[in-house]
Amino acid sequence: xxxxxxxxxxxxxxxxxxxxxxxWTYSYSSALRYLAxxxxxxxxxxxxxxxxxxxxxxxxxxxxxxxxxxxxxxxxESEDKSIRLLFAHLDVIADASRVGKKWHESEVFCWSGNSGxxxxxxxxxxxxxxxxxxxxxxxxxxxxxx
Numbered sequence: 682x683x684x685x686x687x688x689x690x691x692x693x694x695x696x697x698x699x700x701x702x703x704x705w706t707y708s709y710s711s712a713l714r715y716l717a718x719x720x721x722x723x724x725x726x727x728x729x730x731x732x733x734x735x736x737x738x739x740x741x742x743x744x745x746x747x748x749x750x751x752x753x754x755x756x757x758e759s760e761d762k763s764i765r766l767l768f769a770h771l772d773v774i775a776d777a778s779r780v781g782k783k784w785h786e787s788e789v790f791c792w793s794g795n796s797g798x799x800x801x802x803x804x805x806x807x808x809x810x811x812x813x814x815x816x817x818x819x820x821x822x823x824x825x826x827x
Contacts, residue, residue, distance in 0.1 A: 722819045723767065723808035730772055730803040732793040736784040740766065745774055751806065752797025757784070764825060765817060767808035770800050 740757035743765070747753050751769035755778060758765050772794025784790045793805045809822035 749798045765810040769806035
């Protein structure tokens with residue numbers, strides 16, 4: 682089983698077996714990443730713009746779009762519909778990545794970037810929510826996979 686990554690570890694290995702030659706730059710609710718009084722709801726992985734992002738689990742795309750906060754982004758949902766993942770600040774989203782599309786673990790479905798207003802360099806922002814008593818609750822994505 683993989684261990685929780687540490688800052689600047691190369692490659693980053695998460696508990697679901699995905700290995701990335703990226704550095705873990707900011708963790709969930711990092712004090713360094715408070716913005717407008719809000720906690721950092723995700724984990725950032727620094728990487729070159731255009732790095733391939735592989736599906737960490739079997740998942741279905743539930744939305745995709747652009748926002749000032751997240752830039753180009755995709756929301757996915759696990760097969761059992763208990764976990765949602767947010768992939769943000771993307772450069773490119775695969776043409777086949779449409780709402781309802783199922784991606785299998787390790788398939789490339791987007792590429793990292795630097796999109797959005799709240800970013801200071803190329804990276805992948807990975808956010809996670811878990812369904813708890815009928816409500817989606819933000820959690821540290823590494824609690825799921827780490």
